[in-house]
Amino acid sequence: MALTYTPVDDIPQIVQELRATFKSGLTKPLNYRREQLKGLFNLLDENEELFRESTFKDLHKPPAETLLGEILTVKQECHEAIKNLEKWAAKQPIKTGLVNKMDGVHIRKDPLGMVLIIGAWNYPTNLLLAPAVGAIAAGNTVVLKPSEVSSHTAALITRLLPKYLDSRSYRIINGAATETTVLLEHKFDHIFYTGSGNIGKIIMGAAAKQLTPVTLELGGKSPAFISKEVDLTIAARRIAFGKYFNCGQTCIAPDYVIIERGSEDELITQINAAILEFYTAAPQTSDSYGRIVNKNHFHRLKSILDKTQGKVVTGGDTQEDDLYIAPTVVLGVKPEDSLMEAELFGPILPIMVVDSIDEGIDYVNDHDQPLALYVFSKSSKVTDHILDNTRSGGVLVNDTLTHFLVPGLPFGGTGPSGIGNYHGQRSFDVFSHERSTLVKSLGMEKVNDLKYPPYTEKKISWAAWALFDKAKYSANAANPGANGSDSKL
Incomplete structure (x- = not known):
């Protein structure tokens, strides 16, 4: 099956549809994410022989290397994500001091939005779909751009993906430099790229124009x-x-x-x-x-x-x-x-x-x-x-x-060998926003009087006592450096 490039004129519509899907909230429920991850697992599990054939055509890769380096590793990522999804997505409680004892303080794990994943030719299944596990688990819509160099595997994934994953949320765009350039003109909420450092610079430059965060998995002389x-x-x-x-x-x-x-x-x-x-x-x-x-x-x-x-x-x-x-x-x-x-x-x-x-x-x-x-x-x-x-x-x-x-x-990697990392929970975290959340109680208004004008020495002293370690602060708030403490923040 020959690889057909996505018409350039279709790219804006695909991006727009995925953005609309995310805004609709379709991808946010954990049950939806879990079902999509099961679909991705089944895509690989039920078509192993087809993937062996496609990677052999692309790279003359021995079937055992396709199994070890491509199929099993992505299936393992799917399994880990399905098993741990509720724990990864749960609100993370934060310990607080006296002032916020009665409040709700936690970190939410929110999906970033619509993300772009650009794969590489040397492991055309793994390096495209393993990051996708994290993006799906985190609740994003995803544009997948396979490497056109490994054209047989790209064509296979393009044919199979709609049979196992919801096309409203996950789409493939195929092409080379022209199509990728047009794709990068659009605003994404994260770009995940695997490949060479030279192309990584181009990806990062395009992302900078949109203030889009990136993960770059590059290389180097190990x-x-x-x-x-x-x-x-x-x-x-x-x-x-x-x-x-x-x-x-x-x-x-x-x-x-x-x-x-x-x-x-x-x-x-x-x-x-x-x-x-x-x-x-x-x-x-x-x-x-x-x-x-x-x-x-x-x-x-x-x-x-x-x-x-x-x-x-x-x-x-x-x-x-x-x-x-x-x-x-x-x-x-x-x-x-x-x-x-x-x-x-x-x-x-x-x-x-x-x-x-x-x-x-x-x-x-x-x-x-x-x-x-x-x-x-x-x-x-x-x-x-x-x-x-x-x-x-x-x-x-x-x-x-x-x-x-x-x-x-x-x-x-680090420095020229890459920016950011993934695998396991880190893949989920890459495509999530850690949203700091404080839910204040509507009670205890007398305590809040300490922060309201008019300001007095007594109020400031009590506020310092409540916010910080009492032993490090003098009763005289007008002299915050007393007792050898350093009040600089």
């Missing part, structure tokens, strides 16, 4: 530190898994390795053993190894690899007709190497050899904060030293990728 005392066999298997899963086209893939001098040869031996174990001696024929998404990305990666000054010690084979790049390891890369200029987003693993962990820390800190940072070490002292002296969106110790699968862990 390093993997390997300390001397770690078991290199285990480290190599886990790094190879994270690097070559989805053919390296994962925003949190370990982008490069930092290893202390003297351990690099053994690491390469063990990575080679892992590649042989995972993909056989001929990865191109393996049912477990994917492909590059299109020729543009293939040529980008091949050009970078051709220019490297490092030594290709594993792989390096490419075949354009099959969009195939072998699992590749490059040893001895320098900071100025072509492989170290930007996030690779492919199955090429540079190894940077350093004389000390601190040298690696300095390199990481001289560049943008990564989306993920990996540490392989048996020593908590070494691990803490690395984490205490670096910044990143998230951290995983002694494994790769799997922190993405924990719903209770907020997932997101």
